[in-house]
Amino acid sequence: xxxxxxxxxxxxxxxxxxxxxxxxxxxxxxxxxxxxxxxxxxxxxxxxxxxxxxxxxxxxxxxxxxxxxxxxxxxxxxxxxxxxxxxxxxxxxxxxxxxxxxxxxxxxxxxxxxxxxxxxxxxxxxxxxxxxxxxxxxxxxxxxxxxxxxxxxxxxxxxxxxxxxxxxxxxxxxxxxxxxxxxxxxxxxxxxxxxxxxxxxxxxxxxxxxxxxxxxxxxxxxxxxxxxxxxxxxxxxxxxxxxxxxxxxxxxxxxxxxxxxxxxxxxx
Numbered sequence: 001x002x003x004x005x006x007x008x009x010x011x012x013x014x015x016x017x018x019x020x021x022x023x024x025x026x027x028x029x030x031x032x033x034x035x036x037x038x039x040x041x042x043x044x045x046x047x048x049x050x051x052x053x054x055x056x057x058x059x060x061x062x063x064x065x066x067x068x069x070x071x072x073x074x075x076x077x078x079x080x081x082x083x084x085x086x087x088x089x090x091x092x093x094x095x096x097x098x099x100x101x102x103x104x105x106x107x108x109x110x111x112x113x114x115x116x117x118x119x120x121x122x123x124x125x126x127x128x129x130x131x132x133x134x135x136x137x138x139x140x141x142x143x144x145x146x147x148x149x150x151x152x153x154x155x156x157x158x159x160x161x162x163x164x165x166x167x168x169x170x171x172x173x174x175x176x177x178x179x180x181x182x183x184x185x186x187x188x189x190x191x192x193x194x195x196x197x198x199x200x201x202x203x204x205x206x207x208x209x210x211x212x213x214x215x216x217x218x219x220x221x222x223x224x225x226x227x228x229x230x231x232x233x234x235x236x237x238x239x240x241x242x243x244x245x246x247x248x249x250x251x252x253x254x255x256x257x258x259x260x261x262x263x264x265x266x267x268x
Contacts, residue, residue, distance in 0.1 A: 010083035016059040023048060026063060033069050045072055054083035061088045068093075071121035090235045093122050094135070097164055098171070105175040110242055111185050111250075112171065114232030115192065118225060125161050133160040136170025146173050186210045186251050189229045194222040203257045210251025 020026055025048030032041035049060050057080050064073035070091050077088035092113050102109050119137040120126040132139050138146075140157050146169045147155035159165040174188065180196050181187035191199035194217075202217055214230070217223035234247055 009085040009087065010055065010058060011085065012055065012059040012062055016055060017062050020056065020059045020063050026060065029072075030063075030067055030069075033067070033072075042072070045076075049076060049079075052079075054080040058083065058085050058088065061085070065091060071123050074117070074121055086235055087239055090117065090232065090239055091122060092236065092239070094163060094167065097167055101167055101171045105171045107171060107175060107178070108185065108233070110237035110240055111189075111229070111233045112174065113236045114229045114234075115174070115189060116170075117232050117236075118229050124163050124166075134166035134170075135163060136166055136174075138166065138169055138173070142173060143169050146176075149176075182255055184210075184252060184254065185233075186213060186226065186230060187254065189226045190217060190222055193225045194219055198222075200257070203254055206256050208254045208256075209248070210254055211248065213254040214251065 025044060029041050029044040029048055032038075032044055035041075045064075049057060052060060057076050061073045061077040064070070064076060065088060070093055073088055074091055077085060090113070098109070098112070101107075102112060116122065116135055119132075120135050122135060124135055125133075126135070126137065127133050128137060130139070133143070138160055140160065143157070143160045144155070150168070150172055152168075160169070174192060177191040177196050177199075178185065178188040181191055181199055187199050187203075190202065198219075202213065204213075208216075214223065214226050217226060230247065230250060233250060237243075237245070
């Protein structure tokens with residue numbers, strides 16, 4: 001889970017971006033995305049960039065960013081070997097929409113972006129095989145429960161895919177699990193993926209370093225998820241110019257299990 005020092009970003013020139021925009025494969029992929037043929041579009045995009053060097057990859061990532069296809073921008077920028085631009089790898093769309101919600105819920109911006117990046121790569125209509133929906137990948141039952149807790153009027157399932165609604169529901173739920181679990185983002189990240197009860201049960205009878213807790217999560221999916229969310233948060237904090245904290249400081253110390261039993265709640 002170590003984070004190395006980021007190299008100076010390589011910023012693509014206007015002519016490099018224009019050259020990528022003229023490529024027939026890129027144009028076909030963008031057209032398919034506009035038609036919401038995401039599977040076909042992603043295949044076309046992958047074929048178009050298959051032989052790109054770092055500079056062309058970054059130019060393509062910028063093209064995708066400008067088109068609002070954030071998952072392709074991130075994944076394409078992730079492929080570079082020598083020249084990097086971490087602002088493209090760790091995009092932060094919807095900051096205006098999120099700003100007020102983060103203040104209201106008193107949530108760390110870098111952590112929330114790290115989680116959303118892992119959940120959906122900022123695909124607004126993302127849907128998992130389990131049925132989780134939207135930017136923050138909420139299960140319909142969870143979204144309905146949160147909407148009721150918030151007193152949201154005229155709530156309906158289709159609203160989960162709406163960006164503003166999804167962020168309202170998702171940040172409320174994230175604050176909920178954070179409060180349940182000692183205001184510890186590491187535990188809340190585990191809870192967001194696997195449920196609050198499991199995150200609570202995985203604590204030890206003695207205090208644990210956060211890194212040890214993360215490495216001993218018994219579910220492979222959740223263990224990988226938590227490590228990536230917390231790693232993402234480091235890059236976002238750097239990109240946002242937030243106060244520098246080490247990864248171990250972000251992971252903290254996980255308190256031992258207490259005699260109190262966590263209240264069963266709707267799980268994501």
